[in-house]
Amino acid sequence: MAENPLPEKGLSAYRKVRNALLGSLTAVAFILAVTPLLAIVYVAYDRGKAALSLAFLTTMPGGFPVGIEGGIANGIAGSLILIFIASLLSVPVGIWAGLYLWDQSHTRLAKITRLLSDLLLGVPSVIWGVVGFFVFSTNTGFGFHWGFSGLAAGLTLGFIMxxxxxxxxxxxxRDVPRSYIEGALALGASRFQVVRGLAIPAAITGIGTGILLGVLNVLGQTAPLVFTNYYNTGIPKSLVGSNGSVGDLAMQIFIYIHEPSKELHVKAMAAALVLTVIVLLLDMGIRLLAWGSRKYAQRMG
Amino acid sequence: MEPDMRAQGETGEAGQVLVSGKESHFPVVPPRILLTDQEGTYGASEGESLNPEGESILKDLRETSQVRIHRSERLFQGTLRIGGLFVLALFATVLGVSIVEAWPSIEKFGWSFLWTSTWNPHRQIFGAWTYIVGTFWVTGIALLFAIPIAILSSLFLSDYSPKWLVGGVSTLMEMLAGIPSIVFGAFGIIFMVPLLRDHVEPFLSDTLGKHWDFFNGDSMGYGILAAGLVVGIMVIPLVATVTRDSLVMVPRETVEAAYALGSTKAETVFFVKLPAVVPGITGAVILGFGRAIGETMAVLLLIGNQASIPTSIQDVGYTISSLLANTFTYAVIDPLYAAAEIELGLILLVISLVVNTLGRELLMKLMGGRLAGSVGGG
Structure with a gap:
């Protein structure tokens, strides 16, 4: 931005004061915007550090009320299971639909699909919970009747992804140069060959970023789990049926923070810090990936 | 899927022509016949596919190439279309489940469901008003808090801050925006509630509360203020990021013209740049609204969960999303109770669909496709 090119002498006092005031107002607002976000990380560390240790990550919760002893191994394992199931559903379907939107982007059906897919991005997570409950968990009416289970919750998170x-x-x-695709088609490659041999390999970093972005979005989701999974203090043997619930980091924080117990609040904050760190690391990974592929694209011209 | 088997067959045939002792490298068969469907697999018999002389070779080529992409390509395109249908089916499922499961309540209460404030499972009377009001209270407080801060701080980042700060800080802000809702909620309980209870709310009662009952109340910490502030903190990065993206697109000429006319920096930024990005800010605010209204876990932990219409900023309340997350698993036993709760969810769904469509259209025009979207709530 250009530095102030005006001779300050020529300004009236009112304009000088206004200039300074409005400028410092933005700085104050900026501090107000960033401080609470940093405070969250700091408070989680400060209140949770008493419980933090390597054993906290690797032991199962115990004691009474459950969780007062031990750690969050069930939550970490459960979150991994849920993300795995969610990815199993959403990665093939998402890539498939993405290919369709790219390949036939001009058609009316694709335009509608794109609009609805954008709208699905904005569906509140409670609604996903209700939908997941009626599709997977409920034991009356239509649906899979899986009860509160890891499979139900994982697939609901897959819907979100x-x-x-x-x-x-x-x-x-779309970021793959059009000329590559047209060149391949002109050489007589079929659409399938173009997609498999050219478009997907060229876009693989972007697709990977998308998958990680989806994982990032469902990692801390709690509301859908309230409807489809709830919580488990252990690791289940089966992912379907009445004993099929899995533990989950976010649910664990929710349950611990609800208990009227100082020790559990400490554990909740420690778990919150772990979740936050995982989310931030994942986010950083995504950014590095995107940055790397941008650099690569620049080098390739 | 196989490459194009017939193409290979044709080259083979052409090769036969070549090895059969002819001098010319051109096959003796006229090219048109080579290009046409020789096997007659696709409906055209040998005789029909031989066009009479004089027709344009271009038309010929087009026809033959259409025949050629016929099966494998169409099949592949059809296969891709199924992927798109999955997304359509998912949307239909979301809307369908909400409407079908809410139907008993829609049928029984009709439109009056919206403005009835009774919620009594024992007498089987349900109305949404309390929760709609609560939802808008929290969203309103959140946006009132978030919008000025977000817009001003994006102005700071685009025009005032030293260059080395911009990249790092805006990245940091976007990253912190990804912190899950439940962590914000836990932060609210551990930090925000005691702060409000011991300092902010007594202060409000002593100053503004002396004149307006609206700011009065018994300072509990929990309530719409705590929920609104925490949701506001969550919304700030989203609004700030989208606003900054549109600020970047203000033409340099406009800014330079303002300076050339003798404006100070603040005048340029506030009276020239800011009005120029009003559509972008509107889009940002709409997206922020969509995000705030569906917020669940943080609100559930902080709002106090009492089904009353707040009259003061220190009151407790209830929002649609926190009611659903809190009581839905009990409500499913009673069909009408469950249906009423799902109708509440349907109201929330319709609001967020409308809001997101508006925001999308607005920002699509501005940014051409790349939508800053995020899943609401958590």
Whole structure:
């Protein structure tokens, strides 16, 4: 931005004061915007550090009320299971739909699909919970009747991920130079060969980013789990049925913070710090990946 | 899927022509016949596919190439279309489940569900008003808190801050925006509630509360103020990021013209740049609204969960999303109770769909496709 090119002498006092005031107002607002966000990380560390240790990550909760002893191994394991199931559903479907939106982007059906997929991005997570409950968990009416279970919750999280993966995949494919695709088609390659041999390899970093972005978005989701999974203090043997619930980091924080116990609040904050650190690391990974592929694209011209 | 088997067959045939002792490298068969469907697999018999002389080779080529992409390509395109149908089916499921499961309540209460404030499972009377009001209270407080801060801080980042700060800080802000809702909620309980209870709310009662009952109340910490502030903190990065993205697109000429006319820096930024990005800010605010209204876990932990209409900023309340997350698993036993709760969810869904469509259209025009989207709530 250009530095103030005006001779300050010529300004009236009112304009000088206004200039300084409005300028410092933005600085104050900036501090107000960043401080609470940093405070969250700091408070989580400060209140949770008493419970933090390597054993906290690797032991199962115990004692009474449950969690007062031990750590959050059930939550970490459960979160991993849920993300695995969610990815299993959403990665193929999301990439598939993204390919469709890219390949036939001009058609009316694709335009509608794109709009609805964007709208799905904005569906509140409670609604996903209700939908997941009626599709997977409920034991009356239509649906899979899986009860509160890891499979139900994982697939519900997969629903949330699908539109994210779809849109990011489409965007990544769009970033592949048009000339590559047309060149391959002109050489007589079939659409399938172009997609498999050219478009997907060229866009693979972008698609990977999309998947990680989806994982990032569902990692801390709690509301859908209230409807489809709830919580488990152990690791279940089966992912379906009445004993199929898995533990989950976010649910663990929710349950611990609800208990009227100082020790559990400390554990909750420690778990919150762990979750936050995982989320931030994942976010950083995504940014590095995107940055790296941008650099690569620049070098390739 | 196979490459194009017939293309190979044709080259083979052409090769036969070549090895059969002819001098010319061109096959003796006229090219048109080579290009046409020789096997007659696709409906055209040998005789029909031989066009009479004089027709344009271009038209010929087009016809033959259409025949050629016929099966494998169409099949592949059809296969891709199924992927798109998955997304359509998912949307239909979301809307369908909400409407079908809410139907008993829609049928029984009709439109009056919206403005009835009774919520009595024992007498089977349900109305949404309390929760709609609560939801808008929290969203309103959140946006009132977030919008000025977000817009001003994006102005700071775009025009005032030293260059070395910009990249790092805006990245940091976006990263911190990804912190899950439940962590914000836990932060609220551990830090925000005691702060409000011991300092902010007594202060409000002593100063503004002396004149307006609106700021009075018994300082509990929990309530719409705590929930609104924490949701506001969550919304700030989203609004700030989208605003900054549109600030970047203000033409340099406009800014330079303002300076050339003798404006101070603040005048340029506030009276020239800011009005130029009003559409972008509107889009940002709409997206922020969509994010705030669906916020669940943080609100559930902080709002106090009491089904009353707040009259003061220190009151407790209830929002649609926190009611659903809190009581839905008990409500499913009673069909009408469950249906009423899902109808509340449907109201929330419709609001956020409308809001997101508006925000999307607005920002699509501005930014051409790349939508700053995020899943609401958590």
């Amino acid at each position: 699908i539109p994210i993966v779809t849109r990011v995949t489409e965007q990544a494919l």
